[in-house]
Amino acid sequence: MEYIIEAAGLVKKYNGKTAVDAINFTVRQQECFGLLGPNGAGKTSTVKMIHCFFLPTAGRLSVLGMDVRTHSRAIKRQLGVVPQENNLDPDLGVLENLLVYAGFFGITRSSALNRAGELLEFFDLSGYERERVETLSGGMKRRLTIARALINSPNILILDEPTTGLDPQARHLVWQRLRHLKEQGVTILLTTHYMDEAAQWCDRLVIMDEGRILEEGKPQELVLKHVGKEVLEIGLGNEPAGVVLDHVSGMICGHLIIGDTLYLYSAGGQAVLQALQHFPGRFTHRLLRYATLEDVFLKLTGRGLTADGKTVAGYFPPGLEGAPASPGCLSKDLESKHVP
Amino acid sequence: MSLNFIEPLLYLSALGLGLGAYVQPIEGMPYLGYLAPGLIASSAMFATSYECTYGTFIRMDFQKTFHAIIATPASIDDVIMGEVLFGTFKSLLYGSTILLVVFGLKLVSSPWVLLIPVVLALSGLFFAVLAMTWTGLVPNINSFNYFFSLIITPLFLFSGVFFPLTGMPALMQQVAWFSPLYHVVKLTRGLAAGDAVWLLAGDFIWLLAATVILLPAPLFLLRRLTIK
Numbered sequence: 161m162e163y164i165i166e167a168a169g170l171v172k173k174y175n176g177k178t179a180v181d182a183i184n185f186t187v188r189q190q191e192c193f194g195l196l197g198p199n200g201a202g203k204t205s206t207v208k209m210i211h212c213f214f215l216p217t218a219g220r221l222s223v224l225g226m227d228v229r230t231h232s233r234a235i236k237r238q239l240g241v242v243p244q245e246n247n248l249d250p251d252l253g254v255l256e257n258l259l260v261y262a263g264f265f266g267i268t269r270s271s272a273l274n275r276a277g278e279l280l281e282f283f284d285l286s287g288y289e290r291e292r293v294e295t296l297s298g299g300m301k302r303r304l305t306i307a308r309a310l311i312n313s314p315n316i317l318i319l320d321e322p323t324t325g326l327d328p329q330a331r332h333l334v335w336q337r338l339r340h341l342k343e344q345g346v347t348i349l350l351t352t353h354y355m356d357e358a359a360q361w362c363d364r365l366v367i368m369d370e371g372r373i374l375e376e377g378k379p380q381e382l383v384l385k386h387v388g389k390e391v392l393e394i395g396l397g398n399e400p401a402g403v404v405l406d407h408v409s410g411m412i413c414g415h416l417i418i419g420d421t422l423y424l425y426s427a428g429g430q431a432v433l434q435a436l437q438h439f440p441g442r443f444t445h446r447l448l449r450y451a452t453l454e455d456v457f458l459k460l461t462g463r464g465l466t467a468d469g470k471t472v473a474g475y476f477p478p479g480l481e482g483a484p485a486s487p488g489c490l491s492k493d494l495e496s497k498h499v500p
Numbered sequence: 501m502s503l504n505f506i507e508p509l510l511y512l513s514a515l516g517l518g519l520g521a522y523v524q525p526i527e528g529m530p531y532l533g534y535l536a537p538g539l540i541a542s543s544a545m546f547a548t549s550y551e552c553t554y555g556t557f558i559r560m561d562f563q564k565t566f567h568a569i570i571a572t573p574a575s576i577d578d579v580i581m582g583e584v585l586f587g588t589f590k591s592l593l594y595g596s597t598i599l600l601v602v603f604g605l606k607l608v609s610s611p612w613v614l615l616i617p618v619v620l621a622l623s624g625l626f627f628a629v630l631a632m633t634w635t636g637l638v639p640n641i642n643s644f645n646y647f648f649s650l651i652i653t654p655l656f657l658f659s660g661v662f663f664p665l666t667g668m669p670a671l672m673q674q675v676a677w678f679s680p681l682y683h684v685v686k687l688t689r690g691l692a693a694g695d696a697v698w699l700l701a702g703d704f705i706w707l708l709a710a711t712v713i714l715l716p717a718p719l720f721l722l723r724r725l726t727i728k
């Protein structure tokens with residue numbers, strides 16, 4: 161079994177409305193695979209087909225070499241699921257939540273007790289065994305939900321926005337734990353809106369929008385391909401974007417406008433910054449920084465992000481949109497060491 | 501929930517003692533002895549009906565417990581059947597408790613009452629399926645009032661719990677045959693009286709058949725509700 165999850169032409173429709181539109185992707189053993197995309201992109205719908213919550217409307221989907229249509233029970237035995245919405249049982253205490261859940265996997269009471277103790281320790285929840293779930297904070301509930309997903313020592317861990325609502329410490333704790341699990345051979349499928357998290361932890365990821373996969377690849381490769389090395393952020397104030405773009409034409413390999421901020425993509429941001437020293441107008445701010453996965457995300461899915469409903473202008477030199485970036489962004493002189 | 505225990509006992513004391521003082525023995529039984537088996541049946545019905553409307557709906561919709569469980573090897577059908585069995589258990593629990601009280605008060609004495617829990621299990625199964633069918637059809641917490649005022653209360657009043665239907669217009673007596681509670685009350689009362697119990701086979705079969713016929717409905721409806 162080369163791929164631990166394999167989707168081909170996967171479709172999900174809700175009453176005829178398409179949420180997942182014939183997507184293809186594969187996940188390898190021990191990989192951390194990310195599903196990114198704006199709200200409503202179809203991430204949760206995809207994830208729910210993988211953990212056999214509902215059947216695909218069309219297409220092929222196999223998990224651990226088994227067809228989700230025929231082997232849901234056997235598949236679910238080996239999965240751990242952290243749903244987007246917590247669904248801990250408020251009628252039960254913290255420990256009881258884990259024990260009852262273990263029961264559904266046929267785990268004996270005594271081994272469930274051991275495992276639950278370990279997991280509570282692992283997620284920094286020991287001491288709360290007897291607490292009612294209601295009395296936990298949001299972040300603690302999230303950690304308990306992740307702990308619950310691990311009660312059956314799953315081969316694949318499915319995490320739908322696992323770190324939403326966690327404080328920075330808790331996020332780091334969770335990621336340390338997840339890395340530990342990955343080292344032990346667990347495959348992780350993750351959705352998240354934190355781009356830094358995705359860039360740091362995902363071996364590969366896909367960016368989805370409106371039910372389709374827009375891009376797939378390793379985070380760093382995607383950044384280089386779509387944005388390049390550096391991004392210069394310009395607070396336009398009253399300056400028209402077109403004039404600024406004319407001023408730096410030939411020096412950039414793409415740009416994006418969101419609200420009144422202009423993002424200039426380039427291989428050498430310092431030069432662009434210098435060129436703009438002589439620009440006659442005034443900007444509210446300028447910031448030169450490394451390109452990140454967030455830039456890729458905004459570029460690919462940026463439509464409709466402005467608060468005032470204005471469409472985001474995403475103009476790229478001909479041939480750049482959707483295709484590999486112009487050579488300027490990938491040239492070797494990228495090693496700019498100083499980023500102001 | 502413990503209110504469900506108290507209510508039938510309130511009925512028993514208020515009507516059994518109060519009204520019973522003015523009522524002649526019915527079908528050869530003093531009124532308290534006549535009323536008690538009826539209340540065993542009806543309190544079991546209420547307990548199950550609450551559990552499988554409000555209880556089921558809260559677990560399904562507010563607490564998302566169904567969603568949590570079906571991420572394990574359990575399937576949605578397993579969860580729905582679990583709810584049905586829980587409703588059945590409530591019938592057994594509440595009905596048997598009232599039975600014990602009634603037995604302690606020496607209102608019933610026939611050895612056949614040992615079979616009443618069997619009746620409570622079957623009637624619990626039926627009312628669980630009925631209530632969950634409603635929950636699946638009108639999945640809305642406000643709709644459950646209608647379930648009780650349109651279905652459960654009329655059954656409670658017109659199934660021979662408080663009085664024999666022989667005094668009612670002929671049409672009412674015929675309609676009563678369609679009431680599941682009517683058959684449950686006939687069973688509990690027949691077992692409590694303890695004579696000619698084989699005549700009760702028809703009522704048992706009625707309930708069994710109705711349960712089997714209706715069972716696919718909640719499975720279909722709640723499956724569709726949970727898994728969109």
Ligand SMILES: Nc1ncnc2c1ncn2[C@@H]1O[C@H](COP(=O)(O)OP(=O)(O)OP(=O)(O)O)[C@@H](O)[C@H]1O
Nearest residue numbers: 174179197198199200201202203204205206244728
């Ligand atoms: N139960 C449902 N019934 C009908 N439509 C649904 C249902 N769940 C999701 N959808 C629709 O399917 C589309 C994809 O939703 P999905 O929850 O998969 O998005 P998502 O990528 O997980 O978004 P988010 O980042 O907000 O969690 C959306 O248009 C949504 O409105």
Ligand SMILES: [Mg+2]
Nearest residue numbers: 203204205244
């Ligand atoms: Mg989602």
